[in-house]
Amino acid sequence: MRPDFRSGASKSMKTFPAFRPLRGGLVPLAFLIAACSPKAPEASKVPAGPPGKLGTAAVAGRVILEGVPPANTRVTMTTDPFCNGRHPGETEMPEVAVGSEGALENVLLRVTEGASGVYPAPAEAKTLDQKGCAYSPRVLAIMTGQPLKIVSSDATIHNVHAAAKENRAFNLGMPAPGARYTRTFEKPEIVPFRCDVHPWMRAFVAVVPHPFFAVTGADGRFEIRGLPAGTYTVEAWHEKLPTQTFTLTLADGQAATRDVVFSAVPSA
Amino acid sequence: MSDDGEMTPSRPVRIAARTVAVSVFLLLIAGALVTSTGSGLAVPDWPLSYGKLMPPMVGGILYEHGHRMIAATVATMVGLQILVLGFRRTDRTTFRLGLAAFGAILAQAVLGGLTVLFLLPPAISSAHAGLAQIVFALTATIALRTSLFWARFTDAAPRAAVEHGLRARASRLALWAAGATYVQILLGAIVRHTGAGLAIPDWPLSFGKVVPTGAEWAGDGVLAHFTHRTFAWAVAALVVAAALALRKLDALPGLRRLSTLWLVLVALQVALGATSVWTTKAVWATSAHLAVGGLLWIAGVLAAVLLARAAALSPDAAVAEAGEPQEAAA
Numbered sequence: 291m292r293p294d295f296r297s298g299a300s301k302s303m304k305t306f307p308a309f310r311p312l313r314g315g316l317v318p319l320a321f322l323i324a325a326c327s328p329k330a331p332e333a334s335k336v337p338a339g340p341p342g343k344l345g346t347a348a349v350a351g352r353v354i355l356e357g358v359p360p361a362n363t364r365v366t367m368t369t370d371p372f373c374n375g376r377h378p379g380e381t382e383m384p385e386v387a388v389g390s391e392g393a394l395e396n397v398l399l400r401v402t403e404g405a406s407g408v409y410p411a412p413a414e415a416k417t418l419d420q421k422g423c424a425y426s427p428r429v430l431a432i433m434t435g436q437p438l439k440i441v442s443s444d445a446t447i448h449n450v451h452a453a454a455k456e457n458r459a460f461n462l463g464m465p466a467p468g469a470r471y472t473r474t475f476e477k478p479e480i481v482p483f484r485c486d487v488h489p490w491m492r493a494f495v496a497v498v499p500h501p502f503f504a505v506t507g508a509d510g511r512f513e514i515r516g517l518p519a520g521t522y523t524v525e526a527w528h529e530k531l532p533t534q535t536f537t538l539t540l541a542d543g544q545a546a547t548r549d550v551v552f553s554a555v556p557s558a
Numbered sequence: 559m560s561d562d563g564e565m566t567p568s569r570p571v572r573i574a575a576r577t578v579a580v581s582v583f584l585l586l587i588a589g590a591l592v593t594s595t596g597s598g599l600a601v602p603d604w605p606l607s608y609g610k611l612m613p614p615m616v617g618g619i620l621y622e623h624g625h626r627m628i629a630a631t632v633a634t635m636v637g638l639q640i641l642v643l644g645f646r647r648t649d650r651t652t653f654r655l656g657l658a659a660f661g662a663i664l665a666q667a668v669l670g671g672l673t674v675l676f677l678l679p680p681a682i683s684s685a686h687a688g689l690a691q692i693v694f695a696l697t698a699t700i701a702l703r704t705s706l707f708w709a710r711f712t713d714a715a716p717r718a719a720v721e722h723g724l725r726a727r728a729s730r731l732a733l734w735a736a737g738a739t740y741v742q743i744l745l746g747a748i749v750r751h752t753g754a755g756l757a758i759p760d761w762p763l764s765f766g767k768v769v770p771t772g773a774e775w776a777g778d779g780v781l782a783h784f785t786h787r788t789f790a791w792a793v794a795a796l797v798v799a800a801a802l803a804l805r806k807l808d809a810l811p812g813l814r815r816l817s818t819l820w821l822v823l824v825a826l827q828v829a830l831g832a833t834s835v836w837t838t839k840a841v842w843a844t845s846a847h848l849a850v851g852g853l854l855w856i857a858g859v860l861a862a863v864l865l866a867r868a869a870a871l872s873p874d875a876a877v878a879e880a881g882e883p884q885e886a887a888a
Binding site for chain 1: 595596597598599600601602603608609613614616617618619620622677
């Protein structure tokens with residue numbers, strides 16, 4: 291037997307006529323709340339088109355920052371005892387992480403022109419961890435359709451807010467260590483990630499439609515392999531510094547070297 | 559008791575109404591802290607928080623879940639206020655305002671939930687901010703209408719020697735000032751929820767000029783930010799004009815004090831707007847800017863309500879009601 295919400299409401303409201311105007315609002319309100327529940331993620335779509343080619347050429351190099359690096363944000367993590375225990379006092383955020391001899395970490399290098407065709411996404415997932423109240427790694431690149439595994443190693447609560455513009459944005463709760471989600475992105479873009487519980491936590495996940503990308507490590511080095519012969523434009527992107535590009539032509543089997551130099555002028 | 563059943567409310571009614579209005583103001587401040595600290599999505603689900611009634615209150619959860627808890631308490635208080643107003647036989651208008659406040663705060667809760675589930679779309683977040691001020695206005699008006707001051711004002715208004723033209727002018731200006739303040743609050747909400755608070759980084763100039771030029775307009779949020787800061791001067795001028803018009807009606811009790819308060823609030827609000835820019839959106843500055851904006855709006859609403867009351871109780875109105883021509887009454 292189906293419950294009759296309306297008749298129940300009228301009975302309770304008969305005692306006080308002034309409540310009558312409220313009756314009509316309750317059922318639509320319940321439907322509205324139900325309609326707003328987050329939907330399941332869309333199934334992965336394979337883009338149509340000729341298959342992309344792989345080759346034997348490569349480009350490698352080093353990214354360096356010249357000049358005095360811009361000051362990074364400093365934060366205190368006193369709002370969460372767990373985070374504060376791991377980072378007591380003021381902590382510098384690794385927005386511009388410069389190593390020895392100006393080696394610049396967390397620079398994304400990706401081919402923006404010259405690569406054509408559809409490349410299959412690897413089935414192997416890449417992992418974005420939340421560790422010590424920071425994302426690890428801070429900059430990560432995946433292919434369109436490649437699974438991104440989001441995990442938390444922290445014994446505190448996090449939320450994972452992916453502020454995607456081209457793909458579907460999401461906000462996931464990670465209430466306990468060991469929590470994990472897997473998501474895919476179907477369109478190329480650099481998706482900013484943030485934790486709104488701990489607003490200093492930032493990460494950037496670059497979604498690229500081909501396998502020709504790399505992210506610099508602490509030594510500032512990168513290598514993009516498997517390129518077919520051809521002319522390419524490569525973009526070097528950093529979260530704070532103005533984007534650089536360079537163009538090069540590669541022959542089959544050629545291993546080219548290109549260093550990228552950022553000047554220490556913070557972006558607005 | 560007036561013709562619509564109005565009488566001096568009992569102490570419990572007065573205390574309840576005042577407590578509810580103050581609580582709504584505190585709820586506004588709690589909401590301001592959520593946006594000012596960037597904690598709007600610190601809790602990804604709604605109506606529960608991480609599937610619980612009480613998640614760990616760390617980081618941004620303290621602000622977001624704290625706001626939800628205060629909102630639930632205040633919504634309950636607004637609901638209970640209806641019972642108090644109903645059972646204590648308050649006048650019909652006040653009771654209806656109580657119902658409207660309860661309906662509005664329920665709608666406000668739904669908007670709050672929607673904006674979380676849809677990841678803070680500016681339209682819903684701005685509507686949430688705008689409706690909050692409507693709830694504040696309704697509850698503040700109830701507090702006014704159930705106060706001893708309202709009874710005193712009602713007694714004094716018919717005998718006050720107030721020129722009809724001056725009162726009508728003050729009334730028009732108060733309505734315009736309150737309306738403009740509300741529009742400004744909505745513009746502020748758009749600036750806040752589109753992240754345009756620092757789209758123009760200097761104040762009082764904009765990019766070092768009176769008006770941004772050329773490519774500066776292409777910057778994200780520049781148009782919204784500039785509209786908000788420019789319209790602020792129009793609002794300030796209207797509030798000053800209305801407040802000065804109120805001062806000429808000092809035969810009516812309370813209006814002079816309200817006028818002074820209104821002038822202080824508008825000066826403070828302009829200063830807080832500037833401070834928000836100068837401190838690159840310090841949490842205390844942006845939250846205070848929102849709170850004082852609310853008080854500025856309420857001052858306008860209360861002025862308009864009092865002047866409407868004075869007009870309804872004036873000898874002019876009595877004569878007009880009796881069918882005499884206005885000229886004869888004047």
